[in-house]
Amino acid sequence: MQEITNNIYYVGVNDRNKALFEGLWPLPNGVSYNSYLIVDEKVCLVDTVEVDFFVPFIERIREVIGDRQIDYLVINHMEPDHSGSIGLIKKYYPGLKIVGNSKTFDMMKGFYGIADGTHLVKEGDTLSLGSRELRFAMIPMVHWPETMVTFDTSAGALFSGDAFGCFGALNGGLVDSQINCDEFWLEMVRYYSNIVGKYGTPVQNALKKLSGLQINYICSTHGPVWHENIDRVVKLYDRMSRYETDPGLVICYGTMYGNTERAAEVVAAAASRAGLKDIVMYNVSKTHHSYIIRDVFRYRGLIVGAPTYNAGLYHEMEVLLSELAGKDIKNHCMGWFGSYAWAGKAVAKIKEWNDTRLHYEAVGTPVEIRQSLDAATHAACEALGRDMARRLLG
Numbered sequence: 001m002q003e004i005t006n007n008i009y010y011v012g013v014n015d016r017n018k019a020l021f022e023g024l025w026p027l028p029n030g031v032s033y034n035s036y037l038i039v040d041e042k043v044c045l046v047d048t049v050e051v052d053f054f055v056p057f058i059e060r061i062r063e064v065i066g067d068r069q070i071d072y073l074v075i076n077h078m079e080p081d082h083s084g085s086i087g088l089i090k091k092y093y094p095g096l097k098i099v100g101n102s103k104t105f106d107m108m109k110g111f112y113g114i115a116d117g118t119h120l121v122k123e124g125d126t127l128s129l130g131s132r133e134l135r136f137a138m139i140p141m142v143h144w145p146e147t148m149v150t151f152d153t154s155a156g157a158l159f160s161g162d163a164f165g166c167f168g169a170l171n172g173g174l175v176d177s178q179i180n181c182d183e184f185w186l187e188m189v190r191y192y193s194n195i196v197g198k199y200g201t202p203v204q205n206a207l208k209k210l211s212g213l214q215i216n217y218i219c220s221t222h223g224p225v226w227h228e229n230i231d232r233v234v235k236l237y238d239r240m241s242r243y244e245t246d247p248g249l250v251i252c253y254g255t256m257y258g259n260t261e262r263a264a265e266v267v268a269a270a271a272s273r274a275g276l277k278d279i280v281m282y283n284v285s286k287t288h289h290s291y292i293i294r295d296v297f298r299y300r301g302l303i304v305g306a307p308t309y310n311a312g313l314y315h316e317m318e319v320l321l322s323e324l325a326g327k328d329i330k331n332h333c334m335g336w337f338g339s340y341a342w343a344g345k346a347v348a349k350i351k352e353w354n355d356t357r358l359h360y361e362a363v364g365t366p367v368e369i370r371q372s373l374d375a376a377t378h379a380a381c382e383a384l385g386r387d388m389a390r391r392l393l394g
């Protein structure tokens with residue numbers, strides 16, 4: 001049994017089996033589905049877990065409360081990795097009341113056919129559990145329309161749903177003060193940028209709303225409970241949702257036979273010679289785009305290069321640009337280059353992506369390489385790297 005503080009218990013589970021979260025995002029270190037049990041005069045469960053994990057979930061709950069009944073189930077977020085066990089929990093505890101907002105209940109009916117035994121809450125409503133009180137705040141589009149947070153006013157515990165969550169299973173310890181959090185910081189950026197990243201303005205609104213609270217614990221639905229690092233976590237969210245970045249450069253390229261890759265190396269070396277220290281490079285066919293998008297949220301500069309493929313753009317680059325376009329990322333600079341053998345399309349296609357969807361500030365002169373680098377395109381790649389470095393370093 002794992003108590004976080006003051007009769008708040010962790011009853012979540014770890015998933016180290018799933019290869020791709022949402023069928024999209026690699027999970028090299030697994031992921032946790034966090035759920036919390038508050039034991040007072042009334043017993044309140046906050047969020048559930050993915051239904052495949054119901055058995056260890058119910059075991060954890062029973063370890064804490066034995067044969068006691070659960071009075072309330074608060075649903076902060078309806079995504080099935082957290083709401084998936086609602087139906088089974090209700091079967092175990094038929095008397096419980098499900099606490100949520102009107103959008104929660106609309107989704108609960110649609111996903112699970114459950115409409116009875118509900119307790120509707122609105123912005124600012126409170127619920128007494130006996131010696132303590134829960135207060136509810138709506139944070140729409142962080143990152144679904146129904147998302148809300150629940151604040152335990154006596155413990156200062158914020159049950160934040162997916163907000164402030166990250167990939168990575170919990171390997172024994174739960175609270176940041178008990179564990180080495182090194183692996184979680186970049187995974188928080190990867191989680192945020194890929195899953196929440198589109199919703200910068202709603203995140204800013206949520207942060208403003210929560211700024212007055214005296215928070216001792218952030219209990220999110222994925223990753224560690226934040227206690228010592230609350231300031232750092234909130235600042236990171238603030239920064240990411242304002243699309244604030246460091247003056248670094250992400251260079252990513254597609255390549256089949258190495259010519260585009262060689263050009264990328266020339267661009268990178270020139271950017272480095274111009275004084276830029278933070279440069280990361282990725283082959284888009286090797287590194288999953290979630291890691292590249294993570295770094296685009298960290299660094300202001302992006303240079304992409306790809307071959308022409310069947311009169312179009314190399315497919316893996318197309319995927320990356322399409323994913324980036326879906327995130328509505330602001331305040332970025334982009335340069336590009338491409339290669340071809342007989343009729344070049346890659347450079348024009350990348351430009352089209354930027355003109356129509358990405359809208360990043362175009363930096364430098366795009367380079368079009370026919371078959372392989374020659375003296376002129378080599379010099380043009382150097383100029384591209386140098387121009388980007390200068391732009392980033394101001």
Ligand SMILES: Cc1cc2nc3c(=O)[nH]c(=O)nc-3n(C[C@H](O)[C@H](O)[C@H](O)COP(=O)(O)O)c2cc1C
Nearest residue numbers: 255256257258259260307308310311340341342343
């Ligand atoms: C399957 C395939 C399709 C290609 N389609 C085109 C094309 O439509 N137009 C073109 O000019 N070159 C085309 N190319 C040639 C490549 O764009 C060119 O060789 C490029 O330099 C490859 O870059 P890389 O050496 O980095 O792989 C194609 C190459 C392959 C393998």
